Amino acid sequence: MNLETTVEEEQFRDEVRTWLRENVPSERRPETEAEARPWDLAWQKAQYDGGWAGVSWPTEYGGRGLTLIQQMIWHEEYARADGPYIGSCFVGVNHAGPTLIARADDEQKKRHLPKILCGDVVWCQGFSEPQAGSDLAGLQTRAEIDGDDLVVTGQKIWTSFADVADYQELLVRTDPDASKHGGITWVIGEMDQPGIEIRPIKTLDGGAEFCEVFYREVRIPLSNVVGGLNNGWDVAMSTLGFERGTAFMARQIAMARNVEKLVDLARGKPVFGGQGTALQDAEIGLRLARLRAEVAAMRAMTLASVSRAQRSPVPGPEGSILKIYLSELEQRLRRLAMEILGADGLVMGTSSEDWPNTYLRSFASSIGGGTTEIQRNIVGERVLGLPKHR
């Protein structure tokens, strides 16, 4: 056990820090999806040109092939440099890309991976359906084989960035008679095909990040199937634990910084009808102290997770523990901010980074990517060995 970093790691940190300082865009990321798309892609391209695209991707696919410690250093410095939210490039770089690397054939890899990495295309994830959210394997969108094509009919929902995406990772039911998990196929969909209709959904925080997507006899060539027909559940699951805590690194540092911003806010905020500042209020002070302690633990848990990953290449379920902890921490932080702000907290900010906006946004953190309840099932069953409900 030790906290030491090697000379090489420190040199690497310097290199990262210098590059980020010189290249992180100074202007703010646009707020609407349509304006954000070219901006996100330009930033992805800048990282590609600088040799920093795909930090976790293997070098043979053009990635940077960093070790986990190096990835952690990258994410830490990225957060410290106020690097922008990855936005519409998220699915391509962090989910579809890694899935293709793990399961696609050479032709598919050659066709798609370089475009994702250099910021040519936006991907989205068409998994959830109106009747299949937590119970994802209950998905009903049908795909029938007709000649060399799949013909897709059905509906997806909550598809983030669908309205600005070029491609999607799409889960469809190809064998309705097979077992629930057995008849699903993972296929590469193109978003500009005839028969696809996209309707943005207004979200609780005033944005329109996700969409409903309708499919009416949409033709997708069979050559777009990844990992074999009816094998889609396995393909989708193979990248589920892919991130191993690295996904949380940037958010964890951002959270530490946000807690300190909140302490500063409380320091300057007079209490309602009384004397002194919010920070001097005993209860608020203790809640801020708790947040500081929990942010420290979040960092320690991330280090523990990276240490575990270095010993065993097989991802464990500990990512669920991190996700539960992080989303609850985030929600407590945002809620405390609203309490400290009082009446001032009711004025919506002009930026999505303002306190009221981030408060509203924080409701998503225990829903997206698998709800907290589902994560608790996973921890109960796979960490503690409790029996499954089914």
Add this chain to the structure above:
Amino acid sequence: MDLLPDSAQQEIVDTTASFLDDVLPIERLRTGDTQASRPDDGLWRQMAELGWFGLAIPESSGGVGLSLVEEILLLRELGRRVGPLQVLATVVAARVAAEAGDEDRLEALIQGRARAGWAEPLSSWVRRSGVSGEIQIYDGDGVDFWVVVDQDGGFLFDAKPLPYAPHPCVDEFTDLGRAVLEDSLPCVRVDSGPGLFQVGALLVAALLSGVGEAARDQSATYAQERKQFGRPIGVYQAIKHPCANMAVRSEAAWSQVAYSALALRAGHADAGFQISAAKHLAGEAALENASANVQVHGGYGFTTEYDAHLLVKRANVLNAVAGPSRFHLQRILELEPLAEALG
């Protein structure tokens, strides 16, 4: 950077665990025999031979020459089995003797010829050449020394001549007593600043981590064995989710304990902050997990025939010593935090 034990450290964990399962399993407390909680002289000497009381003392002073990182691994295992507080007290007492350069007492403690109990001032504490004030003593009946650490350093008191009033403890497996000191002279005294108090808080946090983990594991086992409505109760989410919450709290607590031990050993400027976070989180995990564990056990949880009650009681004792949560949260608010994390 590595937050998990290396192979030598893992060996310490494994030998400690199997030794404790042999000689101090938690089942020993089921008889209700409160004496069973404290090791007899033979067992105490065996612990000394394993090096427990001098793990972090340099070899040149008769210790094992490791560090407080190995000590937290040991105390976590002890915490899981509701082990005697005398081990904590003696480990810290040896440090106080070592810092004071008191070779005779250090040797007696390391070799298992002398034991210490843990003591803390109850209220105001006047520190001149002698010390005045009332202290509360844990597992200090009949021992040689009482050890006290505070923000300014540490003391050993020769326990024999001091007045000792026993009190029944919420945790029947902790000996509780009080003594009123009136200008009493410690036999060993160091004025070395907050370092000893930090070590004490960290080691108690390690014990607390063990208690929280034991509660988590008892619940997980019981939820698989106990059947109601024809199914193991662990199937029901009203049981499963509290168990998952225990796993989350324990992961946070232990990770933070391990991190803060490493930060203290490496001399990081924010070590005090990190330790306060560890003590607070480990205390909360122990208390919350142990309480939920009683509920998972239903009526059996309310008996002394199952082990669930032991953990709630021990969690309360450990939560109260080495600074309660409230104290550490105040420190966290005052200290400049997260120098490492914020860059």
